[in-house]
Amino acid sequence: MDINLLFKIAGIGIIVAVLHQILTKAxxxxxxxxxxxxxxxxxxxxxxKEISNLFATVRTVFNL
Amino acid sequence: MxxxxxxxxxxxxxxxxxxxxxxRPEFAIYISLIAGALILLLVMDKxxxxxxxxxxxxxxxxxxxxxxxxxxxxxxxxxxxxxAVSICKDSGEAAIATKIDIGGKVIIIGRxxxxxxxxxx
Numbered sequence: 001m002d003i004n005l006l007f008k009i010a011g012i013g014i015i016v017a018v019l020h021q022i023l024t025k026a027x028x029x030x031x032x033x034x035x036x037x038x039x040x041x042x043x044x045x046x047x048x049k050e051i052s053n054l055f056a057t058v059r060t061v062f063n064l
Numbered sequence: 065m066x067x068x069x070x071x072x073x074x075x076x077x078x079x080x081x082x083x084x085x086x087x088r089p090e091f092a093i094y095i096s097l098i099a100g101a102l103i104l105l106l107v108m109d110k111x112x113x114x115x116x117x118x119x120x121x122x123x124x125x126x127x128x129x130x131x132x133x134x135x136x137x138x139x140x141x142x143x144x145x146x147x148a149v150s151i152c153k154d155s156g157e158a159a160i161a162t163k164i165d166i167g168g169k170v171i172i173i174g175r176x177x178x179x180x181x182x183x184x185x
Contacts, residue, residue, distance in 0.1 A: 002073070002106075003073060003076065003102075005102065006076055006080060006098060006102075009091065009094055009098060010091075010095065013084045013087070013091035013095075014087070016088060017088050020088075036088075040090070043094050044094070047098055050097075050098055050101045050102070051097065051101055054104055054108075058108065058143060058144060061111055061112045061115065062111075062137060062139060062140025062143070063133070
């Protein structure tokens with residue numbers, strides 16, 4: 001489970017970069033911005049879920 | 065065997081960051097965050113083993129169990145603050161890193177007041 005999180009984020013990053021390039025070349029800068037924001041939001045949800053998982057584990061282990 | 069997994073995650077994250085840095089620089093921070101979290105999660109399993117050993121040893125001796133709990137809390141706080149500080153430094157925000165560091169130190173000192181007072185009496 002853990003390693004494909006990295007690949008998932010890398011994939012999203014590359015797709016967002018490519019889409020941004022295509023959309024800007026096609027003259028639709030606003031849609032390019034939307035796709036970039038959507039990519040960032042998706043990645044952030046994954047990252048925040050993983051970080052909260054880490055904090056919960058640390059809290060249980062060190063009984064903070 | 066686990067060290068190979070830790071090194072593997074670190075190197076894969078490094079390679080992905082290098083690829084992504086020229087297209088979307090902000091994704092480098094997300095990947096370093098995720099890689100750090102994954103490696104720490106791997107380490108946490110080892111930590112729980114060590115802590116149960118410490119508890120068993122402390123229960124044999126007549127040391128007050130309260131002090132060991134405080135020490136564990138302090139280690140946990142230091143563990144998390146170090147995680148946040150290194151991420152902030154990595155992304156170039158040294159000011160925020162020092163603020164988190166100061167906050168962590170103050171909380172640790174706050175936690176260690178019972179030990180200090182017990183020592184002085």
